[in-house]
Amino acid sequence: MVACRVCSGSVDEFLDFGRQPLSDAFLDPGEVEKEFFFRLAVGMCGNCTMVQLMEEVPRERMFHDSYPYFSSGSSVMRQHFESTAEEFLRTELAGPDPFIVEIGSNDGVMLRAIDRAGVRHLGVEPSGSVAERARAQGIAVCTEFFEADTAAAIRAEHGPADVVYAANTFCHIPYVESIFRGVDALLKPDGVFVFEDPYLGEIVERTSFDQIYDEHFYFFTARSVRAMARRFGFDLVDVRRLPVHGGEVRYTLARTGARRESPAVAELLAEEERKGLATRATVTGFATSVERTRDELMTLLRGLVSDGRRIVGYGATAKSATVTNYCGISADLVSGVFDTTPAKQGRLTPGAHLPVRPAEEFTAPYPDYVLLFAWNHAEEIMAKERAFREAGGRWILYTPKVQVV
Numbered sequence: 001m002v003a004c005r006v007c008s009g010s011v012d013e014f015l016d017f018g019r020q021p022l023s024d025a026f027l028d029p030g031e032v033e034k035e036f037f038f039r040l041a042v043g044m045c046g047n048c049t050m051v052q053l054m055e056e057v058p059r060e061r062m063f064h065d066s067y068p069y070f071s072s073g074s075s076v077m078r079q080h081f082e083s084t085a086e087e088f089l090r091t092e093l094a095g096p097d098p099f100i101v102e103i104g105s106n107d108g109v110m111l112r113a114i115d116r117a118g119v120r121h122l123g124v125e126p127s128g129s130v131a132e133r134a135r136a137q138g139i140a141v142c143t144e145f146f147e148a149d150t151a152a153a154i155r156a157e158h159g160p161a162d163v164v165y166a167a168n169t170f171c172h173i174p175y176v177e178s179i180f181r182g183v184d185a186l187l188k189p190d191g192v193f194v195f196e197d198p199y200l201g202e203i204v205e206r207t208s209f210d211q212i213y214d215e216h217f218y219f220f221t222a223r224s225v226r227a228m229a230r231r232f233g234f235d236l237v238d239v240r241r242l243p244v245h246g247g248e249v250r251y252t253l254a255r256t257g258a259r260r261e262s263p264a265v266a267e268l269l270a271e272e273e274r275k276g277l278a279t280r281a282t283v284t285g286f287a288t289s290v291e292r293t294r295d296e297l298m299t300l301l302r303g304l305v306s307d308g309r310r311i312v313g314y315g316a317t318a319k320s321a322t323v324t325n326y327c328g329i330s331a332d333l334v335s336g337v338f339d340t341t342p343a344k345q346g347r348l349t350p351g352a353h354l355p356v357r358p359a360e361e362f363t364a365p366y367p368d369y370v371l372l373f374a375w376n377h378a379e380e381i382m383a384k385e386r387a388f389r390e391a392g393g394r395w396i397l398y399t400p401k402v403q404v405v
Helices: 028-036 075-090 111-115 128-136 148-158 174-186 201-205 220-231 262-275 279-307 321-325 376-382 388-391
Strands: 011-021 035-045 050-052 098-105 122-124 161-169 185-199 233-240 248-255 311-314 336-337 356-357 371-374 394-397
Touching: 011 279, 011 321, 028 148, 050 148, 075 111, 075 161, 075 376, 098 111, 098 248, 098 262, 111 122, 111 311, 122 148, 122 161, 148 161, 148 279, 161 174, 174 185, 174 233, 185 201, 185 233, 201 262, 220 262, 279 311, 279 394, 371 376, 376 388
Parallel strands: 098 122, 098 161, 161 185, 311 336, 311 371, 336 356, 371 394
Antiparallel strands: 011 035, 035 050, 185 248, 233 248
8 A cells, every 4th residue: 555645545556657757857868778767657635635756756856957958948937937027026025124935936937026126035956956056046945845944044044034935846755744844834824825737637538647747746726726735724715817838727826824815715625526526436537548549659659650650759758768668669760850949959858769860850861640739738839830741741739639740
């Protein structure tokens, strides 16, 4: 039996992706023999309904000085974080001498707007490569993992925070008790803990199974977040659906009784109840859909290659590790992956070992088909690569269903 990392209840496994590599461990050819693998499987707690991985990967293996993901690489995400910062400045940070702490601040894309407004801030970012990028732009960064001791040290040096914020980070952290103790120690009495992460409801509806990989330990719903918050002395006081990264929810938590609950919380809870999102039948149905998607995608790829078509991938994302390794996509089907991130170029994708090439080489010459791994940026990418479509190229998508567009 696996015990829930939130409430110690029993976690019932419903989907096993088998042997998987670290999703962001892009390899030099000489490193292949040393590659780390683990079993990627996901289950639901029968008590608090939190969906979570069955096996934890040590955090130091995932977040380190060579971490290759930079949040500001997408114009869509830059705009998203800019508007997030502006909203905080209008609301929670509008009082005297405000202070915000961001857990997992990456390259400082959100905190740059906070800094320009002259507001005190601190990013807590354990990955040295991205932390240095933020620091070089004048962002205050603590290169540590956030937990209770870290929070206590921050408060001692900087005082209490009006906001503790995390974007695409809180779901990465299995040790939630330490996080909540840290947030409780750091926040002002009326402060808020705000985090946004992939939403299980969207993952199930879109069959976006590639959102499940080593870094994403939890898959939140309003119901499971409310249960988790209550366990640690907090209330879920607001929720907001977000369109980024294939569908997320922003959760706002405050200490018990400190704030009135927004009507949006009850609305989302009722929607989840109607859809049976916390039921065994729903998650096992999702598992069946995942298997069907895998089979349909492989049938399509094999058929195209047998007809002499050339297929490449676009976007060497963390998500693509789950797709390529679970489905068994090798270089004889997808000859390589084009990506804009210099740290990934010239390397091999995790597990499947597809060569990663600079996006600038995509036109030399165009392939027949492109498997779009970065589907959450489809609109932005397709607009950028309009000439590919005009030359007769086709995009292959696998969420919400396998299709050629």
